[in-house]
Every structure is written in structure tokens, then in C-alpha cells.
Amino acid sequence: MHVRRDDMVMAVVGKDRGKTGKVLRVLPGRKRVIVEGLNLHKKHVRANPGKQEQGGIVEREGAISVSNVMLYCTKCSQRTRIGHRVLEDGTRVRYCRKCNEAV
């Protein structure tokens, strides 16, 4: 998986192409991610008075395939690929291949 939770990603295909959002959940087994504001679909929910939930229609994010998103670098404001680098003290960092900034 090339993205992690809390990464910013951009959808590269589909109706949300070009939109960016934060990764809310990663589903490695299904190779899918749930991204804030992407792949919204309307969901009908029943009122649940016990949990103080109102019924109605809410918008929920649906899972999208990781191959349909690319990491979005907030430093250089473009979608990018990620590189891995091991520092001299042994810590691993991920970096943007376009601007070389660690992410």
C-alpha cells in the first residue's frame, strides 16, 4: 500500500478525478481506501432514538481502490509518487519524488 491513514491523496480516475482528500481508513486486505469527501454516496439511515441518531439521508464516503488514487504532496501541491529513504541513524522516511520533501 502506497498510502497511509492521514495522507492526502488525489483521485486520478472516476467522477472525483482531480479531487483531493485525507485518507480516513486503509483496507489493506481489499486494497481499498476511504478518503474524506471522495466517492460520496447517499445512504438512507433509520432513526435510532437510543443512540440519538436522526433518520434521513446522509452522505458517506465509499471505499475506492488504492490504484485509483495518488499521493498528493502538500508541499509542492501536485500528485506525486513516494520514495523511501533510510537516514544515517536508521530511521525510514517517505519522501515526495518531485520536491524531495519528507512526508
Ligand SMILES: [Zn+2]
Ligand atoms: Zn512534493
